[in-house]
């Protein structure tokens with residue numbers, strides 16, 4: 001959108017959504033794919049476990065779980081579809097999503113344990129944007145505060161502004 005609500009014709013996203021990244025002539029959409037693309041391209045930044053790292057599997061799991069399940073369950077909740085038997089059978093529900101997140105953050109301090117990753121940027125940013133989209137309680141409050149306090153976030157926000 002361009003502000004007044006009309007699709008921005010300069011937006012390369014096929015559905016005129018955000019985010020969309022164009023790099024070296026390639027268009028990358030879907031936030032999970034963009035996270036993986038960037039962390040693979042810039043491994044020195046250390047926020048995406050590489051192939052061979054034992055945390056690579058959990059990292060990919062969080063990116064895909066966010067795209068495939070967390071986003072879907074949130075839309076089911078917003079759309080009043082939590083009682084739909086077929087959707088619940090496939091995606092489970094808010095209790096299962098919250099339990100999975102809390103199980104990781106109980107060990108914490110980040111989704112992959114000691115190591116901050118782009119999965120925290122993806123999932124933490126949802127909670128920073130709308131607190132109710134993550135489990136209630138101090139564990140997540142503290143997690144979001146840790147994510148929000150990162151100097152890299154302030155640098156990114158300054159560029160965005």
Ligand SMILES: N[C@@H](CCC(=O)N[C@@H](CS)C(=O)NCC(=O)O)C(=O)O
Pocket residue numbers: 001016017018019029030031032067071
């Ligand atoms: N699954 C997509 C979701 C993209 C999406 O729905 N973006 C929203 C903002 S969070 C958007 O652009 N909404 C404006 C619209 O639908 O026109 C992703 O992870 O990138």
